[in-house]
Amino acid sequence: MSSFDWGIIWREAPFLAHGMALSALLVVVATAGGLVLGVVLALMRQSSRSWLSVPAAGYVTVMRSLPLVLVLFWFYFLVPLALGRPVGALASALVAFVLFEAAFYCEIIRAGIASVRAGQTQAALATGMRQSQVFRLIVGPQALRAMVPLLLNQIIIVFQDTSLVYVVALRDFMTSASIVADRDGRPTEMYTIVAIVYFVICFSASKAVEIYQRVPAR
Amino acid sequence: MNYRWNWEILLQEPYWSWIWSGLEWTLLISLSSWCVALVVGTLFGIARTASNRAVRAAADIYVGLFRNVPPLVQLFLWYSVFPEVLPEALGLWVKRDMPSPQFVTAAVAIGLFMAARVAEQVRAGIGAVGLRLLPAALATGLRPWQAYRLILLPLGLRAITKPLTSEFLITVKMSSIALTIGVLELTAESRHIENYTFQGFEAFGVATLIYLLLGLGVTGVMSLVDRYFGGDKLRRGDR
Numbered sequence: 001m002s003s004f005d006w007g008i009i010w011r012e013a014p015f016l017a018h019g020m021a022l023s024a025l026l027v028v029v030a031t032a033g034g035l036v037l038g039v040v041l042a043l044m045r046q047s048s049r050s051w052l053s054v055p056a057a058g059y060v061t062v063m064r065s066l067p068l069v070l071v072l073f074w075f076y077f078l079v080p081l082a083l084g085r086p087v088g089a090l091a092s093a094l095v096a097f098v099l100f101e102a103a104f105y106c107e108i109i110r111a112g113i114a115s116v117r118a119g120q121t122q123a124a125l126a127t128g129m130r131q132s133q134v135f136r137l138i139v140g141p142q143a144l145r146a147m148v149p150l151l152l153n154q155i156i157i158v159f160q161d162t163s164l165v166y167v168v169a170l171r172d173f174m175t176s177a178s179i180v181a182d183r184d185g186r187p188t189e190m191y192t193i194v195a196i197v198y199f200v201i202c203f204s205a206s207k208a209v210e211i212y213q214r215v216p217a218r
Numbered sequence: 219m220n221y222r223w224n225w226e227i228l229l230q231e232p233y234w235s236w237i238w239s240g241l242e243w244t245l246l247i248s249l250s251s252w253c254v255a256l257v258v259g260t261l262f263g264i265a266r267t268a269s270n271r272a273v274r275a276a277a278d279i280y281v282g283l284f285r286n287v288p289p290l291v292q293l294f295l296w297y298s299v300f301p302e303v304l305p306e307a308l309g310l311w312v313k314r315d316m317p318s319p320q321f322v323t324a325a326v327a328i329g330l331f332m333a334a335r336v337a338e339q340v341r342a343g344i345g346a347v348g349l350r351l352l353p354a355a356l357a358t359g360l361r362p363w364q365a366y367r368l369i370l371l372p373l374g375l376r377a378i379t380k381p382l383t384s385e386f387l388i389t390v391k392m393s394s395i396a397l398t399i400g401v402l403e404l405t406a407e408s409r410h411i412e413n414y415t416f417q418g419f420e421a422f423g424v425a426t427l428i429y430l431l432l433g434l435g436v437t438g439v440m441s442l443v444d445r446y447f448g449g450d451k452l453r454r455g456d457r
Contacts, residue, residue, distance in 0.1 A: 065433040067394035070405045077418035160288035187298035202286035
């Protein structure tokens with residue numbers, strides 16, 4: 001076995017940084033899009049009209065039962081078919097991430113709203129507030145406070161999930177490293193640095209969330 | 219969008235056998251990594267409640283390491299890097315000569331990742347129902363390991379059958395990453411069929427359906443387990 005060549009990490013740093021930029025793009029789009037769609041789904045699930053709540057509940061259940069890899073394959077196949085032209089792996093992966101993560105964001109938002117006790121709503125209504133005011137002034141802020149740590153943790157999970165775009169050959173951080181590893185026969189060096197980078201980012205992020213949670217609410 | 223539906227293709231050979239063998243691999247990986255996750259996760263979960271600070275720190279490091287590296291990266295570490303850092307003969311055996319190296323690697327890698335998650339649940343379970351019983355158990359003359367085996371674990375594990383069900387479901391979904399090292403499990407086989415026939419709706423549709431059924435199956439089995447051991451009664455508090 002040849003000795004290790006750690007210099008390869010510095011030589012390939014620009015390529016890896018490029019990959020990390022794509023990972024970051026996926027996280028940002030999946031979170032922004034997933035949150036918007038997640039709010040819509042959560043509101044639909046809260047609705048008393050079953051033609052709104054049943055499809056939303058079904059969507060969330062199905063998405064949460066499927067492996068992300070299968071969802072990536074689905075949209076890699078579906079998006080070009082729906083548009084009638086090839087769109088490339090990035091567009092279909094972005095669609096897949098938004099639609100997949102929306103189901104998870106929906107559940108977090110729902111849990112946040114559910115954590116505000118019903119008495120709060122009743123009391124607010126009794127003071128003469130309208131339904132929309134109750135949500136905006138009473139339930140919303142409290143729900144938000146409850147869901148922020150969960151949302152931040154979910155973003156960390158999404159960041160880890162982005163490594164799975166490997167299966168559609170998108171060059172995120174993980175896939176870029178794997179390309180170098182295969183080309184130069186240096187899996188040990190490349191996967192070690194990949195693991196270290198992911199660990200440092202995820203570990204410090206989750207520690208930060210823990211610290212945030214310990215800060216008492218004002 | 220023009221698409222020619224052809225659901226019958228799934229019943230044709232070789233596609234039917236592909237799906238079937240994909241399902242078998244998915245079940246094999248899920249079950250074996252779930253066993254690894256339960257055993258290792260319970261051990262580390264217990265260790266995280268230990269009074270010995272070194273034991274607790276070691277378990278915390280395990281959970282911290284395995285939860286903060288993406289499972290796909292862990293799989294590649296076990297598959298490509300682990301054999302390289304072993305002594306040469308052993309590394310070669312792990313890579314090539316042990317029975318179905320890809321499957322074993324995937325089962326172990328997914329199992330050890332899930333173990334970190336299970337450890338968190340076990341710790342929470344023991345902490346929630348059992349830890350305050352430890353002094354009482356010790357006062358009756360039980361040794362610490364007896365107290366865990368006879369009192370803390372039975373109560374703690376019953377308290378967490380719901381979260382463990384979710385972890386089992388995550389394990390089944392996680393088994394799909396084994397395709398990256400060449401295990402032809404369900405997701406891989408559906409992709410395989412789509413590549414051969416261009417019948418994506420049918421290929422991914424049947425895989426979707428099977429994952430949904432597996433999810434229902436896992437939930438059903440776990441609630442039977444829960445009922446058998448009386449976890450539901452414990453949580454309702456009618457004992």
